[in-house]
Amino acid sequence: MMNKVPVILISGFLGSGKTTLLLRLLAHTRQLPLRPAVLMNEMGEYDVDGAIISEEMPDVSVEGLLEGCICCSKRNELAGALHTLLSQEPDLIFMETTGVANPEQVLEELRSPLLADRLYLVHSISVVDAKLFHEYNSRFTADKELVRTLHGQLRNADFIVVNKTDAASTREVTKVIKSIRKLNDTAKLQTAEYSRVDLEPLLEPVLASVSVAAKPVQVPQPESAQAQRTDAAPSSAPISAKSIGRPGSISRSTAFKVISAHSHSHNHDANQPHSFSRLESLTLHQYSPQPLEKQRLESFLTGLGSSLLRAKGYCVLPHEGTMLLQYSGSHLEWQPTALPVSQGYVTLIGEHLDKASIADQWEQCFISL
Numbered sequence: 001m002m003n004k005v006p007v008i009l010i011s012g013f014l015g016s017g018k019t020t021l022l023l024r025l026l027a028h029t030r031q032l033p034l035r036p037a038v039l040m041n042e043m044g045e046y047d048v049d050g051a052i053i054s055e056e057m058p059d060v061s062v063e064g065l066l067e068g069c070i071c072c073s074k075r076n077e078l079a080g081a082l083h084t085l086l087s088q089e090p091d092l093i094f095m096e097t098t099g100v101a102n103p104e105q106v107l108e109e110l111r112s113p114l115l116a117d118r119l120y121l122v123h124s125i126s127v128v129d130a131k132l133f134h135e136y137n138s139r140f141t142a143d144k145e146l147v148r149t150l151h152g153q154l155r156n157a158d159f160i161v162v163n164k165t166d167a168a169s170t171r172e173v174t175k176v177i178k179s180i181r182k183l184n185d186t187a188k189l190q191t192a193e194y195s196r197v198d199l200e201p202l203l204e205p206v207l208a209s210v211s212v213a214a215k216p217v218q219v220p221q222p223e224s225a226q227a228q229r230t231d232a233a234p235s236s237a238p239i240s241a242k243s244i245g246r247p248g249s250i251s252r253s254t255a256f257k258v259i260s261a262h263s264h265s266h267n268h269d270a271n272q273p274h275s276f277s278r279l280e281s282l283t284l285h286q287y288s289p290q291p292l293e294k295q296r297l298e299s300f301l302t303g304l305g306s307s308l309l310r311a312k313g314y315c316v317l318p319h320e321g322t323m324l325l326q327y328s329g330s331h332l333e334w335q336p337t338a339l340p341v342s343q344g345y346v347t348l349i350g351e352h353l354d355k356a357s358i359a360d361q362w363e364q365c366f367i368s369l
């Protein structure tokens with residue numbers, strides 16, 4: 001019988017720090033050395049997080065399931081994507097869910113006959129934003145599906161990272177831990193800044209089950225761009241070029257297009273438990289030949305206020321070149337990238353997003369005064 005491959009599932013609400021944790025885990029895994037693979041699930045039409053990983057660690061296999069959640073609309077593609085990764089004989093598979101996925105259904109899928117013979121779950125990790133946890137809980141109280149998702153992410157975890165403690169007060173962190181403990185009093189819990197947690201115990205069971213000597217891998221250099229990015233909070237180090245998921249795959253002539261609106265509720269099977277109802281994602285494409293005005297884009301995004309929960313993407317800027325844009329918790333940051341992005345894009349995730357107004361404001365970001 002074939003050896004089963006260990007899986008570590010990472011869930012957590014939008015922007016909580018899942019990819020930040022995944023990058024740390026990947027760096028550590030490769031130093032052991034083990035050969036990891038990644039299944040990345042994104043709500044948007046581009047695999048931003050997968051691109052970040054591929055750019056920093058080009059030898060890591062990444063399969064992206066886009067424009068939907070593996071807990072619902074993409075659930076039937078999950079087994080296929082995992083089998084693609086399994087064919088590359090990794091030592092370990094990391095799965096990062098979208099911020100709005102309920103891991104319950106993913107765990108159920110892993111137990112299905114199609115997958116249970118090939119995979120076994122080592123950890124289900126949940127990452128929480130210490131600053132926004134209570135705000136999101138009270139904001140979404142009326143949305144039972146979303147509350148169930150948020151709670152499901154915590155209930156189904158054996159390891160919980162209370163992240164972004166740099167942005168929260170000690171009192172807030174204590175309150176968050178108290179609330180989490182009401183939902184899950186058995187999981188191991190660590191507080192963290194930039195998802196810096198003790199990685200050894202998380203990977204111990206994997207090491208124990210894998211014959212490392214049989215699969216030598218390239219150990220990354222400690223001074224690599226990747227090490228800088230994962231060990232020093234938001235990096236400004238240049239990174240090597242690697243082509244992104246689907247660059248230039250769409251040709252449009254307009255300067256702005258809200259080309260996809262994904263509302264979770266429309267993609268759910270009525271018989272399945274829903275993970276959330278009101279949130280949607282849309283992608284803005286940088287089609288215009290005019291330069292994108294960075295300040296205007298920043299004002300536009302911050303001006304969306306509480307409607308906007310998360311934004312990320314790559315923008316081609318006139319002075320800086322291509323930059324990775326990250327927006328979460330009202331905080332916007334830019335990171336340089338060497339990705340050969342010919343057309344930039346930004347994925348927005350939020351609720352009550354006024355598409356007409358957003359399209360108009362996006363267009364304004366290109367008009368020189």
Ligand SMILES: Nc1nc2c(ncn2[C@@H]2O[C@H](COP(=O)(O)OP(=O)(O)OP(=O)(O)O)[C@@H](O)[C@H]2O)c(=O)[nH]1
Nearest residue numbers: 014015016017018019020099163164193194195326
């Ligand atoms: N201040 C602060 N920012 C953080 C911390 N951890 C991550 N970030 C930043 O928060 C943003 C989102 O982090 P990610 O790791 O991409 O979060 P995520 O959960 O993968 O996001 P989605 O998958 O898009 O929901 C990035 O800009 C990170 O640099 C932290 O502890 N403190």
